[in-house]
Amino acid sequence: MNELRVLSIYEGFFSGGARILHSDVVRGLSGGAQRHAVLSIEGEMHREATRQPMTEDACYRALTAAGVPVSALRDRFGGEGREDAREVGRKAGRKGGHGSGADVFSRAELAATARATAAADVLLSLKEQPLALLNQAGLPYRPVVVCLHRSDPENQGPALDALRAAVAAGRVRACVCCAESTRAAYVAAGIPAELMHIIPNGVDLLRFRPDAVRRAAMRSSLGIAADAPVTVFAARYAAMKNVPLFLRAARIHLGRDPGAHVLMCGAGMTADNAELTADITAAFGDAPGLLRRLSLLGVRHDMETVYAAADVVSLTSSSGEAAPLCLIEGMMCGAVPVATDVGDCADLVAGHGFLTPAQAEPIAAAWSRAAALAADFAPALARSRERFSQTRMVTAYGALIERVHQDAVRAVRPARRRTRTRAGVPYGA
Template sequence: MKRALHIITGLGVGGAERQLRALLTRLPLPSDVVTLTNPGTVARELRADGVRVTHLGMAGNRDLGAVPRLARLIRRGGYDLVHTHLYRACVYGRIAARLAGVRAVVATEHSLGERVLEGRPLTPGTRALYLATERLGRATVAVSGTVAGRLRQWGVPAERIHVVPNGIAPERFRYDPHARAAVRARLGVPADAVLVGGVGRLVPGKGFPDLVRAVAGLPEEVRLVLAGEGPLRGGLERLAAELGVAGRVLLPGECAVPEVLSAMDVFVSASTEETFGLAALEALAAGLPVLHVTCPAIDELPPRAAPGARRVAAGAGALRAALRTELDRAPHRFPVPEAVRHYDIGRAAGRLMDVYEGAQSR
């Protein structure tokens, strides 16, 4: 295997996008990246890493001209393997790879929930198109046992499914007191304030409105920062204003995750349909106490693997009660737990190379 091409729907700040960047720092295989849309923050980071990133300029889901453009790009690049990430890239990328004559096609399923896919409601048409194009590849990677189970329920043959959990580079998320002070100063958070935080795309299903409501019922010194961008931003701003906490709810947009984690005191994952929980794992690497509604990365390990994490019920009331309990303890940092070492990015890259070799040899 000489060269690989990774195709992804977009390169804004999101779990799949950040995972791709982390993998490319460890994979022993020269790789280029094509983003169908939105060459955002992660595209700039990849280029700074020395990775060639091409923006295909796809206009929308019905831009069928993207298929021949992508096929030409694959053919010109002489790639031995094509790896697709996220729904639109998987559908268009698998078709284009086959048209270009590449047979070793691997797809990673990052965000398949019970009722939503990448924050959008699942429809029969979405599912049918996914299954039809899945057959054009040779392997489908699930980022957790939970996702693998959903793929089997959909009808993807078990022998085509490979569980390769996401990975992180723990040293990137180590607590940094200087970053804490700088981020808090930039956000206008007093040094003695308690900062509750969440990270992720501002989309339905992440539970961010419940988190805003939960913090609105807590004392004045408690602030909330939601690091990410997405279509719910305006709605979250309006909700905070209606609840009278606009000054306590901070929406800085896309920002460096390690630095903002250092600024937090408690991390909350309020998502009810998480497929892995990368942000929660990164928060554990930063030593934060983590409250999570659902997080396969933690739930699929023994409880002792993440002593700083606690599973809580969904909804604003339950989140508020859990935060009160957490805040009654003086905010503190935990040692990096075994769960973080279990998901080391080097291990993930090694398992992915095994999938690549199997896909090429079939």
């Protein structure tokens, strides 16, 4: 039996839960009955105050180390002018416009895409943004599975229109929704319900688990006492994450508990991010001494260690979230989740932690309560591990990809028979 050839299309490589999760799926499936490859539209990204070449990204390195071929259409942005054109296009897209710089492809780029897609049986689009490329005329038809990871399609600019166009053209044969909130939001936006398949997010349970040694080592490296309550915030610096709200809650929490510590991880969570620095000044301007117990850790590749050191994992997002990976990873390491009511957070947190209104005081109070009750939540967190298994998730993705391929093959065979009858000669002669 021939291997099923699967090509994933990424907008680009940068730190974020969707890329981490999708890369885990690709690595988990590649090498068995399926052979996977990745095509990134951009070879370099500029996000969260960071310019990052593809080859420096942790997901890129993990994929290539596992033997998964990864290529890019564009080596670089091509200069600030091109980047600025794309930003203008994105802003226009948010107002219902089209034609962002990122949606303009050269003949060479389209030819490279045609070669790459022709060598695949099924295409996976990581979120809807790459569909601007796959919708271009002249590309070989291949069934597309779109992997959706947000609950706010209306905030995705022209990407939602690209998804609608791909569905109307018959290219999209399935959509993977990581959460019920994702499915509901996209159905409400006009995507047919019969295309939607919910595959909940999962993580590597061998990696993400309570670990006393990691906990002690991480706390020691940061000068945090063994019994100090620690809250971790793992997110990229973006408006949807509502970092100012998190910092206002941190100001209350650290001022109330002289032993508490707060850790902030993710792209843009560093002192050289001017916007973050301004947010910190706004929240802690009256008490700068408290900042000794707030650590900016930036992008970490040992999040299992960071989470193991924490008592609480918090999320203060105002929009966009579906099934946040940070909450799942943190819970699997023993941290009690505290989150605002966005996406499927209420379902994830139920029985494991606390859901809060988007207000600093209730959030800070929930952190204190969660840290105090961490031992009480431990049995529930342990019982939920199978629910969040990466093995379960990867198996479900593999089965859906196979089903989409088989459906496409069955759809082609009758057409071939009709062609043979009309032409009077064998198909392909």
